[in-house]
Amino acid sequence: MKSFARRSLRLLAAAIRDLMPITLVITFFQLAVLQQPFPNLERVLIGVVFVALGLMLFVRGLEMGLFPLGEAMADAFAKKGSLIALLAFAFALGFGTTIAEPALIAVTAEAAEAAADEGFIFATEKVMQSYAFQLRITVAVSVGVALVIGVFRILKGWPIQYLIIGGYLLVVALTAVAPPEIVGIAYDSGGVTTSTITVPLVTALGVGLATVIRGRNPAIDGFGLIAFASLTPIIFVLIFGMVMGGF
């Protein structure tokens, strides 16, 4: 019990340290550059306390729940020895966590608005909604595919750079032929897919797999799943832009 309290205090101190820069930046710009007082100061202070407590609980929960679970599942899949089951899990995890991602929902809605604005699709509610939904499915499938490729790479022990650089070259080639209006949305979609809960789980899965498979080094082979998940959405959305034509 005592060590639990000490551990929590240490995590709280770390959380406060992590929040220091953002507090300083906002205070500096508010008071020195914009020269305005803080609106609702007590609300802001309560908010900061919540953020610190939340961060502390989150990190504690990672250590107790998400990390061990990701590793245990990697271990169980390796013992089961079914490649299909593992790849199906990787796809489901990528697809399932992305399809409901709030940041992605926001970006695809904006993208639909941009497309309607430029006159590529009809500016009716229904058309825009279906455009946004198709874009969301595209991105979710791309993240599922990313985890499948990433997990397969860990199993085979391929060096990551060839795959990622190959992906970059594909992005460059597609950028040249894709409609320019989709490019900004495509490049951004790579960043919005990886949420705060997915990242630890996927990282633990990768590291877990690289630990149990003989001949793999967790430090070299375990990371990289997130990298695929930020690259494939760009490729898929560029292709989406080309296929949707009209552009």
Add this chain to the structure above:
Amino acid sequence: MELLVDILSALSDTVLDVAPIVAILFVFQTFVLRRRPPNLRRVVIGFVYVVLGLGLFLIGLEEALFPLGKTMAAQLTAPQFIGAGWHGGREWNDYLWIYAFAFAIGFATTIAEPALIAVSLKAKDVSGGAINVLGLRLAVAVGVAVGVALGAFRIVTGTSLPYYIIAGYIVVILQTWRASKVIIPLAYDSGGVTTSTVTVPVITALGLGLASTLPERSPLIDGFGLIAFASVFPIMSVLAYASLTAWIQRLKERAEREKKQ
């Protein structure tokens, strides 16, 4: 009372976010793996902590940092503020405070990003402490800071997004060629990890604010792209950080060898 409602609604949002993940984990555990994960009770408690923690974190951000950050982005990009510059907002150097804000907020939000904390903890575990957690996080934060500042410059000057990103890719490829094998996957991951809960809303507000203030920019076209900058530049800065520490290490070793002789 109002706060309580906010708390409950943020918690239910987080639960909804986690629901598909829990469902997938549950289905594969029970129907495919067909065995209980070890320490199930502890794992469940951990999940509850994660949901509670993330919920509190988000409420706090919504209460305190997001409104301020977004208002700030709007005020710094407002015509009155920019019009007071030397050229009345017509030249790129009327926007120096915006670049400074972009740099500072990119750095600060990255340090507070929970997903990055998670990955750097794992990196420390796996490397047996050889990877310096704080150094890694600072390197990522500097990368995001430079990326967002440059992204703001791009919106102001209206230059083409693909040129910047493709140039970034070329630098990453050159760096990869020289980098040590251990750091490469981690560096590639850092690009996707940084753009999560804290960073995306604030820099999106900055991009949209900037693009809607500038006369010839369309918010829906030019407002995009800041997240792309924030995902490519950390890869460069982490690779650079790794080369730098390796170089310092070599210098130290050489100095020691010379001392011995």
